[in-house]
Amino acid sequence: MTIQIKHTRREGTLVDGTSRSDGSAKILKLREYGRTLRQPFRWSRNLDCWYLPHSRDHAAYTPNLELLAQRLRDAGLDATLTVDNTDRRSFSEAEQDREERAADRADRFAGYADNAASNSHAAWRSAHAISERFEFGQPILRGHHSEPRALRDRARMDSSMRKSISEGDRAQHWADRQKAAANYEQFRTNPGRTLRRLDTLRADLRAVEKWQRGESAKGYSRNPADPELPIRHEELTEEIAHWEQVINDAEAKGFKVWSKVDFTRGDFALYRGTWYEILRVNPKSVTIRHIFNSTGRTVVRATDDGYDGWTSTAPYDDVSGRKSAAEMQPAAVPTPAVEPQEQAEPSPPIGELAPASETCPMCHSSQWRAEVRRCAHCHHAPDQKPNHAPAPAARANRQESAALVLIASKNSPRRRKRALWAVTRRQAQAVCSDPRTSGRSYMLTWTEQPGTEGTEWEWVPDNGSLDQVLRDLGITPRREWTAAQQAPAAAA
Numbered sequence: 009m010t011i012q013i014k015h016t017r018r019e020g021t022l023v024d025g026t027s028r029s030d031g032s033a034k035i036l037k038l039r040e041y042g043r044t045l046r047q048p049f050r051w052s053r054n055l056d057c058w059y060l061p062h063s064r065d066h067a068a069y070t071p072n073l074e075l076l077a078q079r080l081r082d083a084g085l086d087a088t089l090t091v092d093n094t095d096r097r098s099f100s101e102a103e104q105d106r107e108e109r110a111a112d113r114a115d116r117f118a119g120y121a122d123n124a125a126s127n128s129h130a131a132w133r134s135a136h137a138i139s140e141r142f143e144f145g146q147p148i149l150r151g152h153h154s155e156p157r158a159l160r161d162r163a164r165m166d167s168s169m170r171k172s173i174s175e176g177d178r179a180q181h182w183a184d185r186q187k188a189a190a191n192y193e194q195f196r197t198n199p200g201r202t203l204r205r206l207d208t209l210r211a212d213l214r215a216v217e218k219w220q221r222g223e224s225a226k227g228y229s230r231n232p233a234d235p236e237l238p239i240r241h242e243e244l245t246e247e248i249a250h251w252e253q254v255i256n257d258a259e260a261k262g263f264k265v266w267s268k269v270d271f272t273r274g275d276f277a278l279y280r281g282t283w284y285e286i287l288r289v290n291p292k293s294v295t296i297r298h299i300f301n302s303t304g305r306t307v308v309r310a311t312d313d314g315y316d317g318w319t320s321t322a323p324y325d326d327v328s329g330r331k332s333a334a335e336m337q338p339a340a341v342p343t344p345a346v347e348p349q350e351q352a353e354p355s356p357p358i359g360e361l362a363p364a365s366e367t368c369p370m371c372h373s374s375q376w377r378a379e380v381r382r383c384a385h386c387h388h389a390p391d392q393k394p395n396h397a398p399a400p401a402a403r404a405n406r407q408e409s410a411a412l413v414l415i416a417s418k419n420s421p422r423r424r425k426r427a428l429w430a431v432t433r434r435q436a437q438a439v440c441s442d443p444r445t446s447g448r449s450y451m452l453t454w455t456e457q458p459g460t461e462g463t464e465w466e467w468v469p470d471n472g473s474l475d476q477v478l479r480d481l482g483i484t485p486r487r488e489w490t491a492a493q494q495a496p497a498a499a500a
Contacts, residue, residue, distance in 0.1 A: 011087040013077055017096030020063035021073065023049060035079050041072055065102050067093045067236055093239060099246040103196075110192035117186035121179050128175035135168035199258040202251050203265070203325040209251070213244040266324040276307070276336050278329030279322040283336065285310045293321040305443060307336065311476050314447055338480050411436040412458045412489060415468065417450045425458060425465035429485030444477050461489060 011025040011032060026032040036049035036058050043066065049058040068091045080087035097105075138161050148158045195201070215225035220241070222232045230237065259265060268289055276283045277294050284296035287310060298318035301308045411433045414425050431439070436454035439445055445452040458465045467487065478485065 009086075011080055011085055013073055013087060013089045015063065015068040015073065015091045015093075017065055017067070017093060020066075021060035021068060022055065023058035026058065030085060031083055032080060032085060035076070035083060041076065043069060045072065065096065067239070093236065096239070096243075099243065099250050103250065107193050107196075110189045114186050114189035114192075117182045117189060121182035121186055124175045124179035124182060128172045128179055131168045131172035131175060135165045135172065138165045138168070197254050197258075199255060199263045199265075200325045202254050202258075204323075206248065206251050206255070209244055209248050213241070213248065216241045216244060266327045266330070268324075270330060274310075274333045276331045276333070277322055277327050278331075279327055281306075283307045283329075283331065284322065285333075285336075287319060290321065293323045294327070295319050296322055309444070309476060311473065312444055407434040408432050409456060410489075411454045411456050412465070413439060413452055413454045413485070414458070414465070415450060416453055424463075426468040427458065427465050427489070428452070428468065428470055429487065430489050431483060431485050435481070435483045435485075438481050439474075439477065439483060442477055442481065445474060458489070 009025050009027070011023060013021070013023050015021040023032075023036060026036075033051075039046050039048050041047050041049060042060055042062065047061055049060055051057075052059050070091055073089055073091065077087045077089045141161070148155060148162070216237055218225040219230040219234075220232055220237050223229070255263075255265065268291055271277065271286055271289050271294055273286055273289060275286050277286055277296065279296065280299075282299075282302040283306060284294075284302070285308065286294045286296060288295035296319065297308050297310065297312055298315045299320045300318070301312050301314050305312070409432065411431060412427050413429045413431060413436050415428050416426075433454075433456065440452045440454050461467075470487075
């Protein structure tokens with residue numbers, strides 16, 4: 009009987025006419041075929057013949073098939089070879105077939121997973137049924153007539169539990185494969201992935217057109233008369249049209265295809281869940297601060313440079329949003345209107361002592377017990393005689409008291425503190441807690457009692473690198489510290 013080796017783009021490479029005892033299987037199973045020269049032929053019960061995996065919708069590597077035919081002839085078998093690369097199916101037809109086969113795989117794998125899960129549960133029930141006889145901890149009685157049966161039960165329990173675990177792992181394996189097969193179409197038609205695929209296909213089409221003109225592409229040249237080039241040109245054209253239609257359908261459902269014309273320097277792009285200020289607009293991407301700067305942040309601005317000028321690029325196919333610089337400015341919080349109420353009792357002025365029977369003379373806590381001269385807050389002993397301190401102002405007034413913002417550098421000891429701005433206590437807390445005011449070698453801190461200017465601290469130049477932070481927080485700092493502001497510190 010003649011062995012027929014036939015290849016078409018529509019069906020792939022098939023080998024028909026073999027028998028179980030003719031010795032052809034040994035030759036067909038060699039891992040020396042296919043486009044990679046490492047694939048063996050496989051037997052298909054559905055086709056009832058041998059087939060070469062991944063050979064459909066591709067041109068045949070003829071020298072490889074000629075070698076196979078020669079090996080069969082050398083083994084005393086009659087073999088013929090037929091190659092027709094023009095017989096092919098359209099890309100849309102092939103893609104629809106792949107989606108249908110993925111759906112069939114999903115149904116089949118779901119059945120495998122259910123069977124494995126049932127076997128796992130049955131094995132567990134079997135082990136549990138045996139163990140119920142020993143639920144009170146009956147040991148194996150050595151030398152007793154029950155010893156053989158107890159040992160058999162222990163072995164059966166061990167075997168059943170191992171089978172239960174093994175079948176559970178098998179059920180998880182098939183469940184994962186079923187999920188992957190069910191998501192095949194969604195994975196293939198993902199808009200971002202499709203845009204990247206289109207870039208590659210268009211580059212391949214340009215290379216084919218260059219080869220047809222007799223030019224070099226991708227680092228080498230091909231014969232313009234090669235009959236494979238027109239077929240490949242037609243295939244790429246069909247595939248590009250198919251995926252462009254996928255993108256058009258996605259746009260109709262609300263997907264946005266970003267490009268260079270949508271951005272300008274200073275805009276913000278939403279890239280992988282974080283808003284980045286754009287440093288430069290490129291043909292295929294935008295340049296942003298390095299993605300390491302996004303740790304713990306939802307917005308990364310141009311001034312947020314914690315990695316010595318490192319930058320990253322965000323491709324347009326991975327960008328999912330855009331905002332202008334004005335839209336990224338923090339919204340001003342309106343001040344609520346205050347209804348006229350009874351005027352609260354004024355706080356005692358600074359320096360005036362609070363009644364000893366009401367607050368602690370040390371920390372002004374209401375937990376002071378005058379009869380035993382003990383405070384539950386600061387824990388000073390009854391026999392101490394502390395100096396009276398001035399009572400604090402009301403909470404709201406204390407937040408508006410003056411504070412000095414200092415800059416501290418790592419591994420840079422100085423005899424004097426370095427001051428940047430004079431602001432309120434509330435503003436100092438806001439600016440020092442902002443993550444943009446600290447880096448690898450410096451940080452901002454604040455104090456209400458800096459000490460004496462010129463002796464314990466001094467003003468240092470402000471280079472303006474944190475002006476954006478101050479604008480975002482709505483803070484207008486001062487560069488002076490008056491004697492009235494220093495008075496509380498001196499009194500303390």
